[in-house]
Amino acid sequence: MTRQSQKSYFAMPGILLSIVISFGFLASLAAFIAAFSQHRFSEQLVVSEQGVVLQNAKGQIIGRSPRIGPRAQEIEPADLTQEPDVMESYDQQHRFTARQDAFAEILRSQKILSITVNESAHAIGLTPEKIMPFEFWLQMLVGFAGFVVSAWIWALQPKRLPNQLFGLVGVCLWLAATCAAIYSTRWLALPTDLFAPLSALNALGSIGFGIALICLFLIYPIRLVKNYLLILVSIPILGLYVLGQLNLLGEPANETPLLTAIEMLAILVLVVIQFIKSRGRPLDMAAIRWVGVSTLIGSGLFICMAIIPVLLDAEPLVNQSYAFAFFLIVHLGIAFGLKRQNLFESELWAITMFKAVSVGILLIAVDVALVALLGSLSGATVLTMLLILPFFYLPWRSMVQRWLFQATPIEDLLEEVAHVALIDNASDRSAKWQEILQQAFTPLVIETSLDGNSKGQLVEIEEQGVMLHIPTVAGCAPLSLRYKNKGTRLFQKRDRQVAARMIDFLSSLKRQQEAFADGVTSERGRISRDLHDDLSALLMSGLNSDNPDDLKSVLRSSLAEVRMIVSAEVGDTRLLADILADSRAEAADRLEASGIALNWPIVAASGILMPQPQKALTSILREMVTNVIKHSEATEMQVKTRLENGTIYIVASDNGKGASAGKRQGNGLNNIRVRLTVLGGNFDYGDLDPTGFRTSIALPVESQ
Amino acid sequence: MTVPQTRILIVDDLLSARRLLGSAIKDVLAERNIVNYALSEAASFKEAMVMLDQKFDFAFVDLHLPDGRGWDIIRSLKANPEIIIAAVTVMDDRKSVEATLAAGADGYLIKDVEPDLLHYRIARLMAGEPSLSPAIARMMLARFRPEQDHQTDPLTDREREVLCLVGRGLRAKEVAEQLKISSHTVRDHLKSIYRKLDVTSRAEVAIEAQKRNLT
Numbered sequence: 001m002t003r004q005s006q007k008s009y010f011a012m013p014g015i016l017l018s019i020v021i022s023f024g025f026l027a028s029l030a031a032f033i034a035a036f037s038q039h040r041f042s043e044q045l046v047v048s049e050q051g052v053v054l055q056n057a058k059g060q061i062i063g064r065s066p067r068i069g070p071r072a073q074e075i076e077p078a079d080l081t082q083e084p085d086v087m088e089s090y091d092q093q094h095r096f097t098a099r100q101d102a103f104a105e106i107l108r109s110q111k112i113l114s115i116t117v118n119e120s121a122h123a124i125g126l127t128p129e130k131i132m133p134f135e136f137w138l139q140m141l142v143g144f145a146g147f148v149v150s151a152w153i154w155a156l157q158p159k160r161l162p163n164q165l166f167g168l169v170g171v172c173l174w175l176a177a178t179c180a181a182i183y184s185t186r187w188l189a190l191p192t193d194l195f196a197p198l199s200a201l202n203a204l205g206s207i208g209f210g211i212a213l214i215c216l217f218l219i220y221p222i223r224l225v226k227n228y229l230l231i232l233v234s235i236p237i238l239g240l241y242v243l244g245q246l247n248l249l250g251e252p253a254n255e256t257p258l259l260t261a262i263e264m265l266a267i268l269v270l271v272v273i274q275f276i277k278s279r280g281r282p283l284d285m286a287a288i289r290w291v292g293v294s295t296l297i298g299s300g301l302f303i304c305m306a307i308i309p310v311l312l313d314a315e316p317l318v319n320q321s322y323a324f325a326f327f328l329i330v331h332l333g334i335a336f337g338l339k340r341q342n343l344f345e346s347e348l349w350a351i352t353m354f355k356a357v358s359v360g361i362l363l364i365a366v367d368v369a370l371v372a373l374l375g376s377l378s379g380a381t382v383l384t385m386l387l388i389l390p391f392f393y394l395p396w397r398s399m400v401q402r403w404l405f406q407a408t409p410i411e412d413l414l415e416e417v418a419h420v421a422l423i424d425n426a427s428d429r430s431a432k433w434q435e436i437l438q439q440a441f442t443p444l445v446i447e448t449s450l451d452g453n454s455k456g457q458l459v460e461i462e463e464q465g466v467m468l469h470i471p472t473v474a475g476c477a478p479l480s481l482r483y484k485n486k487g488t489r490l491f492q493k494r495d496r497q498v499a500a501r502m503i504d505f506l507s508s509l510k511r512q513q514e515a516f517a518d519g520v521t522s523e524r525g526r527i528s529r530d531l532h533d534d535l536s537a538l539l540m541s542g543l544n545s546d547n548p549d550d551l552k553s554v555l556r557s558s559l560a561e562v563r564m565i566v567s568a569e570v571g572d573t574r575l576l577a578d579i580l581a582d583s584r585a586e587a588a589d590r591l592e593a594s595g596i597a598l599n600w601p602i603v604a605a606s607g608i609l610m611p612q613p614q615k616a617l618t619s620i621l622r623e624m625v626t627n628v629i630k631h632s633e634a635t636e637m638q639v640k641t642r643l644e645n646g647t648i649y650i651v652a653s654d655n656g657k658g659a660s661a662g663k664r665q666g667n668g669l670n671n672i673r674v675r676l677t678v679l680g681g682n683f684d685y686g687d688l689d690p691t692g693f694r695t696s697i698a699l700p701v702e703s704q
Numbered sequence: 705m706t707v708p709q710t711r712i713l714i715v716d717d718l719l720s721a722r723r724l725l726g727s728a729i730k731d732v733l734a735e736r737n738i739v740n741y742a743l744s745e746a747a748s749f750k751e752a753m754v755m756l757d758q759k760f761d762f763a764f765v766d767l768h769l770p771d772g773r774g775w776d777i778i779r780s781l782k783a784n785p786e787i788i789i790a791a792v793t794v795m796d797d798r799k800s801v802e803a804t805l806a807a808g809a810d811g812y813l814i815k816d817v818e819p820d821l822l823h824y825r826i827a828r829l830m831a832g833e834p835s836l837s838p839a840i841a842r843m844m845l846a847r848f849r850p851e852q853d854h855q856t857d858p859l860t861d862r863e864r865e866v867l868c869l870v871g872r873g874l875r876a877k878e879v880a881e882q883l884k885i886s887s888h889t890v891r892d893h894l895k896s897i898y899r900k901l902d903v904t905s906r907a908e909v910a911i912e913a914q915k916r917n918l919t
Contacts, residue, residue, distance in 0.1 A: 197780060229818065383886060495904060502811045553818075555816070556816050556817065556818065559794065560794075560816075560897065562795065563795055566795060577872070578838070578839075578842065579873060580873065580875065581838040581842075581872050581873030582837070582838050583872075583873075584838075584873030585838045585870075585873045585874075585875065588873075588875045588878075589824070589825075589875075590820075590821050591823075592822030592824065592875075593818070593820040593823065594818075594821075595818045595823045600873075602872050602874070626818075628819070629818065
């Protein structure tokens with residue numbers, strides 16, 4: 001359990017990268033300490049046309065033919081050779097080594113060192129120097145930067161061979177550059193027990209760098225050979241390296257310089273092969289373009305400037321210290337390529353992760369430096385610092401953090417997408433949708449996908465990242481987006497997710513909007529149907545009446561209808577028993593107000609009514625009560641109800657004067673008949689003997 | 705001994721509505737043998753506002769005045785806790801009903817009902833009788849489900865019985881007959897039940913009731 005969680009913790013690329021960078025930093029620090037602990041003086045020994053001269057810190061010559069030590073040993077130009085690899089013979093190398101040892105002994109044993117110049121006894125005291133020269137820092141920096149970039153790429157996919165090989169490239173570059181930094185910027189001499197291993201490690205780094213790159217281009221971006229061949233290729237080169245270390249290769253120039261030159265040539269050939277092989281494969285092409293070209297430029301420059309002259313027995317064209325910077329081109333080129341294309345199977349998070357780790361480390365470094373500084377300062381200065389921190393450092397720190405964790409602009413885009421859903425006109429909507437996709441991905445081409453409908457409803461990356469398929473959404477035609485970022489990038493998984501999110505959002509908004517529009521339409525339909533069916537029938541009946549009392553009653557009923565229509569809820573089914581109860585209470589109220597008694601026994605009536613029958617039943621019962629109040633002159637109204645076989649039967653009678661005696665067949669009754677017929681019910685009425693009036697209705701009821 | 709004067713306020717912007725209400729109120733007063741009364745009318749929100757310094761026993765306030773909202777008048781009038789106020793309306797949305805009840809109105813009157821019914825309802829309102837419709841009763845029963853713990857049950861067993869009968873459409877008198885208690889006792893139960901309703905429930909009930917013309 002614990003082991004597993006630890007394992008997944010170390011599988012986090014950011015964690016992995018942080019750890020590896022910390023190791024690299026500690027190793028660089030160790031190298032710095034090794035260099036820093038050597039003796040160093042501000043006066044410089046320089047090889048000029050007149051032989052070795054001594055310059056002061058400002059670069060003025062203060063003496064020629066310098067001699068040093070108790071026996072006044074003369075310093076020769078060969079003693080100042082930066083790189084012993086470039087010597088012509090092993091004899092020269094042995095002599096060089098012996099003299100280095102002797103000089104190192106002098107530097108170490110003399111407390112106050114003086115140097116005699118101009119073949120006179122005139123001695124010049126040397127000034128100890130604690131600042132490392134620029135060339136030292138340059139090489140250290142190149143080594144460390146290359147290491148960080150390689151570590152980053154390795155951390156993205158630690159188990160993939162190309163990433164591992166590229167990681168190895170960085171480790172070798174660091175090794176070569178850091179070792180060279182120490183010995184090539186020495187002051188006159190290093191003891192052999194330091195110089196020899198450094199030189200050997202530098203050679204190992206240089207050769208390993210070549211081996212790693214050869215192996216990389218044998219399998220990346222297109223695999224040319226099987227894995228065992230990588231080992232078969234590496235062994236002979238390593239063998240030559242070992243022979244070189246045992247001085248068995250004839251002359252020093254046959255060691256590292258020749259080997260690296262051969263390696264670089266092999267890399268050149270492999271890059272060209274990869275170029276040819278990856279034609280027509282955009283992803284591989286992008287990879288070889290970035291990795292291959294930057295390797296060719298970086299390594300090519302290094303060979304031309306530093307190695308080939310040595311092989312031709314000439315002086316290097318550039319100081320080797322500077323030549324190392326060429327290798328950084330390889331790493332920087334790949335880093336940029338990675339940012340633009342998904343080299344080494346990376347995704348966009350690679351950049352975010354690298355930013356986070358490097359800025360995170362930077363922030364920690366600044367924090368540590370500040371704390372260290374605070375500890376070493378006096379009280380008053382600490383106070384000043386504490387006052388300054390909130391105004392400068394902390395805002396900067398939070399700014400950096402904001403930059404680091406900035407939100408993606410998809411939120412802004414989603415707002416735009418929301419507008420698309422609101423556009424009614426289909427062609428305007430399509431145009432706006434394309435405009436948003438243009439903003440999101442800046443493709444060179446957006447075209448309607450002719451076979452898009454057959455491709456389905458998913459966003460797909462096609463043609464190896466060149467094309468993004470956008471399915472049809474909200475009535476907009478399916479689209480093909482080509483050449484992301486004005487043709488400079490390939491579509492990645494993240495783009496697919498962004499597009500899918502936009503599409504989900506748009507289609508759900510569109511659905512909601514349509515549902516709303518449907519609701520409006522159906523509600524409008526209901527109101528107009530109700531107005532037509534119920535209200536116009538009532539008002540028409542009013543038109544046909546000359547009796548002012550009838551007219552008033554029609555107007556009251558109409559207002560009641562309007563209230564029902566306005567407040568009705570769509571699809572609101574209710575219990576039959578509830579409707580009967582409400583109608584009974586209303587009838588009792590109205591009849592009591594008119595001094596008429598109500599006899600309406602309550603019986604059980606299960607079942608439910610849909611909105612239309614509800615309204616009809618309520619209106620009918622109300623109309624029946626109105627009739628009794630208006631026309632009957634009755635003293636009692638009796639209502640009997642019964643639910644039988646899914647139909648509610650209601651018989652209402654009064655003890656009034658009956659229809660034949662007065663004007664009872666109002667239009668209200670005809671209206672009731674029409675309503676019930678529409679709902680599958682029926683209605684009849686008639687006089688009672690000897691007196692009274694009766695209405696009977698039947699209405700189908702849904703079972704509960 | 706002088707009987708204190710009964711003061712009544714009618715707020716409505718329509719003259720016809722004021723006449724209709726006024727004559728119905730006068731009929732009710734005559735029926736109750738109240739002769740010492742003063743009937744004040746306000747035709748607008750502003751007119752009503754300047755009359756707020758006076759004390760009224762009853763007020764009938766139209767909810768939708770051209771220059772203001774009736775429930776604001778009701779809220780101001782309710783500063784006098786003794787007053788009985790009816791909101792007068794033809795048609796209302798949910799918000800108005802809720803605002804009106806929250807302002808403290810005691811009842812709802814629909815203007816266009818038959819004269820007899822209007823009279824009947826005004827009479828009941830002025831007598832301080834609560835009208836509990838079946839819809840209210842059913843909603844109360846649904847809201848206050850019987851609890852396991854009788855201590856926390858807001859309704860008494862008798863109140864529950866009354867509610868159940870009212871919910872099935874019986875009137876107070878019929879409930880009294882059915883339960884073999886006096887009509888007064890039933891009215892006391894109803895008043896007690898009504899007090900237990902909060903404003904939201906009352907609004908829901910009022911809307912429900914108004915939808916079916918039950919107010």
